[in-house]
Amino acid sequence: MKITFVTPTPPDVASFGVRALSAYLKREGKKVRNIFLPGGIKKYKYQKGYVYKYEKHIIDQTIELCRGSDLIGISFMTNYFDRAVQLTEEIKKKIDCPIIWGGIHPTVAPEESLKYSDMICIGEGEEALLELVEKIKKGEDYFDTKNMWFKKDGRIIKNQLRPVNQSLDSLPFFDFGLDDHYIFDHLRNCISSMTKDLLKRCFPLEPNSEGTFNDSYKRTLSYKTMTTRGCPHHCTFCAERTLAELYQSQPYFRKRSIQHVIYELMNIKEHLPFIESIFLFDDTFTARPLEEIIEFSGEFKSKIGLPFHIQASPNTLTKEKLDALIDGGLVFVEMGIQSVSKAGMNIYKRNIAKNVLLKKARMLKQYLDKIYSPCYHVILDNPWETTADVIETLKFILELPRPFWLKRASLVCFPGTELYHRAKIEGIIKTDEDEKREIYNKHLHMPKATYVNFLIYLVGFSYFPRWIIRVLATQALVFLFDRKIFSGIYLLTYRIMEMSIIISKGFKSIFVGDFKRIYKFLKRMYT
Numbered sequence: 001m002k003i004t005f006v007t008p009t010p011p012d013v014a015s016f017g018v019r020a021l022s023a024y025l026k027r028e029g030k031k032v033r034n035i036f037l038p039g040g041i042k043k044y045k046y047q048k049g050y051v052y053k054y055e056k057h058i059i060d061q062t063i064e065l066c067r068g069s070d071l072i073g074i075s076f077m078t079n080y081f082d083r084a085v086q087l088t089e090e091i092k093k094k095i096d097c098p099i100i101w102g103g104i105h106p107t108v109a110p111e112e113s114l115k116y117s118d119m120i121c122i123g124e125g126e127e128a129l130l131e132l133v134e135k136i137k138k139g140e141d142y143f144d145t146k147n148m149w150f151k152k153d154g155r156i157i158k159n160q161l162r163p164v165n166q167s168l169d170s171l172p173f174f175d176f177g178l179d180d181h182y183i184f185d186h187l188r189n190c191i192s193s194m195t196k197d198l199l200k201r202c203f204p205l206e207p208n209s210e211g212t213f214n215d216s217y218k219r220t221l222s223y224k225t226m227t228t229r230g231c232p233h234h235c236t237f238c239a240e241r242t243l244a245e246l247y248q249s250q251p252y253f254r255k256r257s258i259q260h261v262i263y264e265l266m267n268i269k270e271h272l273p274f275i276e277s278i279f280l281f282d283d284t285f286t287a288r289p290l291e292e293i294i295e296f297s298g299e300f301k302s303k304i305g306l307p308f309h310i311q312a313s314p315n316t317l318t319k320e321k322l323d324a325l326i327d328g329g330l331v332f333v334e335m336g337i338q339s340v341s342k343a344g345m346n347i348y349k350r351n352i353a354k355n356v357l358l359k360k361a362r363m364l365k366q367y368l369d370k371i372y373s374p375c376y377h378v379i380l381d382n383p384w385e386t387t388a389d390v391i392e393t394l395k396f397i398l399e400l401p402r403p404f405w406l407k408r409a410s411l412v413c414f415p416g417t418e419l420y421h422r423a424k425i426e427g428i429i430k431t432d433e434d435e436k437r438e439i440y441n442k443h444l445h446m447p448k449a450t451y452v453n454f455l456i457y458l459v460g461f462s463y464f465p466r467w468i469i470r471v472l473a474t475q476a477l478v479f480l481f482d483r484k485i486f487s488g489i490y491l492l493t494y495r496i497m498e499m500s501i502i503i504s505k506g507f508k509s510i511f512v513g514d515f516k517r518i519y520k521f522l523k524r525m526y527t
Helices: 016-027 056-066 078-094 104-108 126-138 196-202 240-246 258-271 290-303 319-328 342-348 354-365 387-397 418-425 432-440 451-459 466-472 475-481 484-512 515-524
Strands: 002-009 031-038 071-075 099-102 119-121 148-152 155-158 181-185 190-193 205-207 219-225 277-280 308-312 330-338 375-380 405-410
Touching: 002 016, 002 056, 002 078, 016 031, 016 071, 016 126, 031 056, 056 078, 056 190, 071 078, 071 126, 078 099, 078 104, 078 432, 099 104, 099 126, 104 119, 104 240, 119 126, 181 196, 205 277, 205 330, 219 258, 258 290, 290 319, 319 330, 319 354, 330 354, 330 387, 342 387, 375 387, 375 451, 387 451, 405 451, 451 466, 451 475, 451 484
Parallel strands: 002 031, 002 071, 031 181, 071 099, 099 119, 219 277, 277 308, 308 330, 330 375, 375 405
Antiparallel strands: 119 148, 148 155, 181 190, 205 219
8 A cells, every 4th residue: 555645845845744644654554655846936926926837847757756656645735726736637647546635725625625636634634544544455435534525426425523633742753754755856857866965955044043143144954843733823814713613622722742842853853963953833832831831941952952943922922931942942033913903903813902012022122132033924915904004013013122023924815714704705805716816826925016015124124214114104105105006116126125135145145154055045046
């Protein structure tokens, strides 16, 4: 019985879902092949919409690697939907093998997904997939497998969900092995057998603990992991609430034990010695209680000893937790602000008072001799917010203590989110073309080229005088310049500034001899 997973991924190939499933099936003695197809969207960054097309020889190589499989799985998030469709359609032309889709998109959009795949997995897949594989191997009827939906004789079979796994420690660590792993190598423009060098090239560069913390230049090769499943928050732009509601009577936010996490990181340090830092990629690592934070920091400091990076939420980050985490090796914190307008906070269901946000920002400022400048997230292009609402968020950002990084995102109403349902009800998304434009072909990390969006871009630069931005944000100038006819100017200016940043970093890389960073940049130019 041979199972092949094909997964379109961003360049860092963390691919938590596929790696979790692969590890689980391998532990149960199953033969699993993994094919990672990293491909970013940078080449489409300045287009209004984008569709990523695989080259023919990459599709052909993928098909050859799938031959002989008894089951082919494709796992993906919504922004990789087009790629999943391409892979599925091309594989079906050449191989007579059932194809199963899994991941967040098939879970929240099952009917759409079954237009292309033979079966889908709803929710978490370890136990369900093992049962399915066992039944296929034995030649048994598998159409009653829980967590699975099937197409059969022109109808859809919808099975119930099994209880969600409450013991995450019972699951194996993510499969970061090399055996029977394949990856698209952008430098050679072909799919190659996984090696440590290829894997190393896919790890993201994150802030480093060496040198002065005010120097945001230094980067380290960082290993991403997740220590929880679920999230304690239910923001309307995220599908987390939909997932939690699948298991209404069961706790959905679950945590691995600290010891389990530490053992994983010890294992990674041993087998991937090039790892220089850790990124705890939980939505909100600080959702853990203080005693667990203290335990983690002590164990991490004594047994791992690397710098690490977390994502936090304002209402779970406390001084006590921050003290403990910094003592354990924390060097970088990301925190979501999203919007501070009354409309924005109500829409996102993130009613966090401005004074609370400022308090947490000032708290982080106090530690800048020990950690890097924090990164704050904001969401733009919200159709339910007015220009005045965005200006309110801009003025709040001007109050944040410098230095900090600003990560801007364009709101995408992904399927399965409350905002998606609202957009459908209110007619913001009416047709299939609307869905393609506003969801599948929309660039999450490239906000629209509007005047106020450009001002928020400028406020992210620590050296840009704030008084100038305050002048530019006055009502008269906003009224004058926030017009569609000027969007090309804002986009061009943004591109020039981004290019100047890249050039300055390139010169600095040469000056300090950091050729690793230059290499990583050149590689990702083609992703």
